[in-house]
Amino acid sequence: MTFNSHNDVVLSVQDLSISYLTPRGRLRAVSHASFDLHQGETLALIGESGCGKSTLNLGLMRLLPTNARVDGGRIEYTRRDGAPIDVLRLNDRQLRQFRWSECSMVFQAALNSLNPVIRVRDMFYDTAAAHGKRFRRQVRDRALDLFRRVRLDPERVFNAYPHELSGGMRQRVLLALALLLNPQVVILDEPTTAVDILTQRTIIEVLKAIREELNFSTIFISHDLSVAAEMADTVATMYAGEIVEIGPVYELFYRPRHAYTLGLLEAVPRLSAGEEELVSIPGSPPDLIEPPAGCKFHVRCPFATDRCRVEPPPLEPVGENHLAACWEKARVLTHALENAYHDAPR
Amino acid sequence: MEATPAPPVPLEQEAHMPRPGAAGLLRQGLRRIATSYTFRVIVQGALTLWAVTTFTFVMIRQMPGNPVDIKIDQLMQTRGMTYEEARNMAAGLFEFDPNAPILEQYLDYMGKLIQGDMGQSISSAGTPVIDQILRYLPWTLFSVGSGLLISFTLGVFIGMAMAYWRGSAFDNIMTAFASIVYGIPDFVIALLILLVAGVQLQLFRVGSVLGGVDNDIQAGFNLAYIGSLIKHAALPVLTYVLASVGGWILTMKSSTISTLGEDYITVARARGLSEGRILTAYVGRNAMLPLVTRLAISIGFVVGGSVIIETIFLYPGLGRHLFLAIGSRDYTTMQGVFLVIAFTVVASNILADLLFGLLDPRVRVGGQQS
Ligand SMILES: Nc1ncnc2c1ncn2[C@@H]1O[C@H](COP(=O)(O)OP(=O)(O)OP(=O)(O)O)[C@@H](O)[C@H]1O
Ligand SMILES: [Mg+2]
Numbered sequence: 001m002t003f004n005s006h007n008d009v010v011l012s013v014q015d016l017s018i019s020y021l022t023p024r025g026r027l028r029a030v031s032h033a034s035f036d037l038h039q040g041e042t043l044a045l046i047g048e049s050g051c052g053k054s055t056l057n058l059g060l061m062r063l064l065p066t067n068a069r070v071d072g073g074r075i076e077y078t079r080r081d082g083a084p085i086d087v088l089r090l091n092d093r094q095l096r097q098f099r100w101s102e103c104s105m106v107f108q109a110a111l112n113s114l115n116p117v118i119r120v121r122d123m124f125y126d127t128a129a130a131h132g133k134r135f136r137r138q139v140r141d142r143a144l145d146l147f148r149r150v151r152l153d154p155e156r157v158f159n160a161y162p163h164e165l166s167g168g169m170r171q172r173v174l175l176a177l178a179l180l181l182n183p184q185v186v187i188l189d190e191p192t193t194a195v196d197i198l199t200q201r202t203i204i205e206v207l208k209a210i211r212e213e214l215n216f217s218t219i220f221i222s223h224d225l226s227v228a229a230e231m232a233d234t235v236a237t238m239y240a241g242e243i244v245e246i247g248p249v250y251e252l253f254y255r256p257r258h259a260y261t262l263g264l265l266e267a268v269p270r271l272s273a274g275e276e277e278l279v280s281i282p283g284s285p286p287d288l289i290e291p292p293a294g295c296k297f298h299v300r301c302p303f304a305t306d307r308c309r310v311e312p313p314p315l316e317p318v319g320e321n322h323l324a325a326c327w328e329k330a331r332v333l334t335h336a337l338e339n340a341y342h343d344a345p346r
Numbered sequence: 347m348e349a350t351p352a353p354p355v356p357l358e359q360e361a362h363m364p365r366p367g368a369a370g371l372l373r374q375g376l377r378r379i380a381t382s383y384t385f386r387v388i389v390q391g392a393l394t395l396w397a398v399t400t401f402t403f404v405m406i407r408q409m410p411g412n413p414v415d416i417k418i419d420q421l422m423q424t425r426g427m428t429y430e431e432a433r434n435m436a437a438g439l440f441e442f443d444p445n446a447p448i449l450e451q452y453l454d455y456m457g458k459l460i461q462g463d464m465g466q467s468i469s470s471a472g473t474p475v476i477d478q479i480l481r482y483l484p485w486t487l488f489s490v491g492s493g494l495l496i497s498f499t500l501g502v503f504i505g506m507a508m509a510y511w512r513g514s515a516f517d518n519i520m521t522a523f524a525s526i527v528y529g530i531p532d533f534v535i536a537l538l539i540l541l542v543a544g545v546q547l548q549l550f551r552v553g554s555v556l557g558g559v560d561n562d563i564q565a566g567f568n569l570a571y572i573g574s575l576i577k578h579a580a581l582p583v584l585t586y587v588l589a590s591v592g593g594w595i596l597t598m599k600s601s602t603i604s605t606l607g608e609d610y611i612t613v614a615r616a617r618g619l620s621e622g623r624i625l626t627a628y629v630g631r632n633a634m635l636p637l638v639t640r641l642a643i644s645i646g647f648v649v650g651g652s653v654i655i656e657t658i659f660l661y662p663g664l665g666r667h668l669f670l671a672i673g674s675r676d677y678t679t680m681q682g683v684f685l686v687i688a689f690t691v692v693a694s695n696i697l698a699d700l701l702f703g704l705l706d707p708r709v710r711v712g713g714q715q716s
Contacts, residue, residue, distance in 0.1 A: 063616055099618040107616075112609040117631050117706060126627070127617045161707040177617075 009078065010184050010217050011037040011060070011103070016073030018052075018059045025289045029055040031241040033073070034315075037185065042211065042218040044232035044249070046225060046264060048285050052241040053221045054108055057187045060219075061099055062087065077102060080184060101131050104178040108189040108221075110171045114162035120173055121158045127180055139180075146176035149213070150206050168199030172206065179214060187219045192227060204230065225268045229253060234321070237261045240286050240296040243315070247322030257324035259301045259332050266339075295327065303328040303335075387699075391692045398688035399459070399681070403452055406680050412444040413468045413675045439471060455681070464682040469674040475682035478667065483649075483686070485558055486656070486663030489579045490648045493586025498641055500587070501594020502634065506625075508595070509602035509633075520595060528592030533654045536585045540658070555581055558662035582659050586651075590644070597637055605633040635706055642698030646691035649683070 018030040029052040037043055045053045058064050060075060075087035079102065090098055107113045114123060121143070128139040140158070147154035150172040157165065157173060165173065171191060178186050191207070192200040204227060211218065222228045228235055229249060236246040237260060245258035256262045263281040283300035286292050292299055298308040308327050315325040326332060411419075414436050421432035458465055464475040504524075508517040527535070544552040559565075560574045605611065606629060614628045652665030660666070664683060671679035703709050 061616055063612060096618040096620070099616055101618065105616055107609060107613055109609040113613040115610045115614070115628050115632070116708060117635075118627060122627075123617075126614075126619055126623060130617065130619045130623070163708045174613075 008039040009036045010039055011078075012074075012076040013037075013060070014074040014076070016056070016059060016075065017071040018055055018064065019069050019071055020055075020065075021067045021069065022289065027288045028071075028241050028291065029068075029288060030059060033238075033241075033243050035236060035243060035246055037217050037219065039184075040211075040215055040217060041233045042220055042231050044220045044222060044228035044235045045238060046222060046228050046235060047238035048281075049223070050285055050288075051238045052288075053238055054189055055241075056238070057105065057189060057219060057221065060087070060187065061103055061105060062090070062095060063099075063105075077185075097131065100127060100178075100183065101181040102183055103185040103187065104181070104183045105187040106171070106174045106178050106189065106191050108193075110174050110191070111167050111194055113174055114170060116162055118161075120160050120162065120165075123177060124158075124180060127177065131181055133181075142180060143176065146179055147173075149210050150176050151202065152176070168195045168202065171195060171199070171203060175203075175206070175210075179210070179216070182214070183216060185217050185219070187221075189221045190223065191220075193223060200227075207231065225264060237264065240291060241288060242296065242325070244297070244326070245322075245324040246315075247319065247324075251319055251322045254336070255319070255322075255333055256336050257318045257322070257329040257332055258297075258326040259303045259328060260297050261324075262332050262336055263300075265336075295325075301328075303331050387696055391696070394692050395685065395688050399456070399685055400452075402681060402684045403455065404448075406675075406677055407448060409672075409675065411675055413677060414440055414444050416673075416675050417469070440468060455678075459685075464685070465678040467671075467676055467679050469671070469676040469679070475678050478679065479664065479682055479686060482662060482664040482667045485661065486649055486652050486665055488575075489582045489656075489661065489663060490586055490652050492579070493583045494590070494641070494644055494648070496583065497587040497591040498594055498637070501591050502598050502637065504591075505595045505598025506602045506630070506633065508599045509606060512603065521599075524592035524595040526592070527588050528596065530589070532585055532589035532651070533658060535588050536581075536655050536658045539581055539585060556660040578659075578661070582652075582655050582661050585655050585659075594637065597640065598633065601636050602629060602633040605629050608632070631705065635702070638701050638705055639698045642694050642701050644694075645697065646694030649687045649690060 013036075014034050016030060016033045017028065020027040020029055031052075033056055035043065045056070047053055055064070055068070059068075059070060064070070070088060073088075077085040077087055077098070079085060085098065085102070087098065114120070121140070124139055124143045125136060128134070133139060143158060144154040147157055152169060152172050157169065162170060162173075171194070175188075175191070188207070192203055195203065207218075208231070218231075220228065220231050222231075232249045234246065235249050235252045236243050237252070237258060238244065239260045245252060245256065245261045252261060253265065256265060260281075267280045281300055286296055286299065293312075294310045295301070295304070295308045295313050298304040301308065303326075305327065311327070313325045313327045315323045318324045318329055414433075417436040417439065418429065418432040421427050421435060422429060425432075427435070455465065464479075467473045467475055467478060470478075504520055508520050511517055540552060543549045544555075554560075555578060558575075558578050559571070560578075563571050563574050565571055611624065611628055614624045619628075649664050649668075652661075652663055653669050654665075655661070656663045656666035657669045664686065668680065668683040670676075671683065
């Protein structure tokens with residue numbers, strides 16, 4: 001799939017910056033992030049823990065905790081009827097309508113995402129009622145249909161309390177809940193990290209299937225590059241709050257231009273790896289309160305030059321729909337091509 | 347809504363799916379657990395009551411003096427009788443023989459108790475203990491009960507508001523208030539009310555608020571009588587409220603704060619739910635869970651907690667009755683009131699279990715508990 005035309009963009013994020021006010025000072029968790037999400041596209045966000053993936057996505061739904069501030073930028077959303085929505089300008093009532101019916105989210109802490117004292121069905125009814133859908137029969141039918149799609153026993157799960165469900169089941173309940181109002185954008189924050197490998201597989205399969213059937217766009221956050229490769233049309237690499245590289249999945253995995261993307265790829269274990277060594281990225285992510293000057297990755301970067309230490313690299317086009325923010329693009333690419341270090345994404 | 351039918355994907359048989367044949371077995375098993383739970387509760391309760399009764403039976407007889415001695419003293423002092431005269435008179439007043447062996451007394455008492463007979467009061471001979479209890483208990487239930495309800499309700503609302511507006515002036519003032527009243531013993535509060543508001547500031551005439559009801563008013567269901575009841579109950583109730591509201595406020599505040607930090611609250615916001623719905627079904631219900639148990643347990647202290655306060659306000663409840671019974675070494679009455687106290691504590695603990703199970707599906711009684 002390629003996404004060239006500009007009129008099928010559902011979500012456009014421009015220059016978005018978000019900080020947290022902490023006792024130690026201002027923590028820049030997302031810094032000048034920009035990307036477009038097209039209809040039916042799956043965008044995978046990859047990056048180490050603490051690089052701002054969840055913050056970015058909470059920002060998109062304006063669900064940031066009270067100590068967070070949006071420092072600047074725009075979030076433009078286009079409804080199915082073509083009407084544009086400036087998400088950062090919505091008032092409380094409009095925001096409530098926007099949430100879930102246009103853009104929903106499966107949270108990272110899926111196990112604790114359901115209210116323990118009420119039944120699953122009441123969470124479905126609540127959600128529908130909040131969006132003016134008070135016909136319980138319809139809500140029920142829709143929910144049961146979704147449960148079937150995510151391979152849950154519809155009747156039993158619908159009437160269950162959250163604690164009666166396993167982690168994998170709860171994850172899928174949330175997925176069904178996220179799809180209840182047929183939103184255009186579904187954000188999945190690490191939907192597979194809290195569950196075992198088999199459940200992980202089931203969830204991936206389910207996701208791929210319903211994505212085809214229900215046609216929504218997805219922002220998919222993952223630590224797992226092989227999962228990202230399998231799911232995504234486009235991949236964005238985040239480092240220390242910045243999107244440092246974004247491009248079509250094939251491009252980014254085979255012709256990476258940012259040293260950090262390359263580092264992540266080299267850290268993926270491969271079946272065919274043989275005696276080749278697994279290279280993990282040395283060092284740890286920088287302090288976001290006082291980030292290093294120049295390229296924030298330079299401290300850990302094997303390609304770093306003097307320029308990298310002082311001058312932050314701009315995010316520049318390096319191919320079709322492919323952008324990277326690295327001064328040493330050419331050397332990174334050469335290195336990547338020389339060491340054909342990874343298997344083709346399936 | 348969605349039009350295309352779902353594909354016939356295989357359903358997963360996960361976790362505790364009752365299979366058709368197993369349904370009967372499961373139901374049978376559940377019933378067995380339920381009965382055994384009830385059975386266990388009853389046995390435990392009965393054992394507790396028996397232990398308390400035995401213990402108090404022995405303990406109160408270790409107190410210096412017995413009912414007859416106390417009465418003799420009293421007669422000698424008030425009527426100027428000689429010891430001989432007083433002893434003869436006292437012996438005629440009481441059916442109680444202080445010199446009977448304690449084991450005999452105990453077996454006699456327990457034998458009657460099992461048949462539901464608490465015996466006769468020693469100091470007011472001829473009055474069954476149960477009649478006195480039934481006469482005084484309503485006063486205590488009314489005053490302590492209203493105190494508890496008012497205090498709980500105030501605590502829940504104030505605590506929740508403080509958590510919502512954390513760090514505001516309201517929060518700071520209420521935190522200070524709650525911490526201070528929480529630290530003052532209830533009898534000090536009662537005395538402060540009487541001395542400061544009554545005697546010093548003369549906000550009310552102390553004489554007119556003591557007791558249970560004004561004597562010159564016809565008892566019955568009329569405004570004057572009810573008004574008088576409320577007037578006399580007001581200060582004890584105020585004391586109970588002030589003494590306990592701090593605890594409710596602080597508990598509710600911290601419970602609400604931790605509930606507000608739960609992920610399912612963020613998810614509820616993400617789903618576009620109204621603040622009202624989130625406040626009640628999501629924050630409120632979860633934040634109240636720890637308080638409900640405490641409330642049920644507090645009910646157990648209704649009688650025990652009223653002794654000093656009722657004595658200070660001369661309020662005609664079971665607490666003051668117990669105080670007077672202790673003064674005259676009225677063994678049977680003390681015994682009866684202690685039994686009531688033990689019973690309310692046991693019952694309130696069972697109530698706490700049941701309530702908690704009702705509110706929190708994760709701990710339904712008979713499930714995890716057995
Ligand atoms: N409520 C908060 N207050 C202050 N700092 C926060 C808060 N939430 C997150 N942060 C900080 O913001 C940065 C980004 O956090 P975020 O949760 O977005 O990372 P993430 O990429 O989602 O990580 P993970 O993969 O572990 O979920 C981190 O450095 C984190 O410490
Ligand atoms: Mg995260």
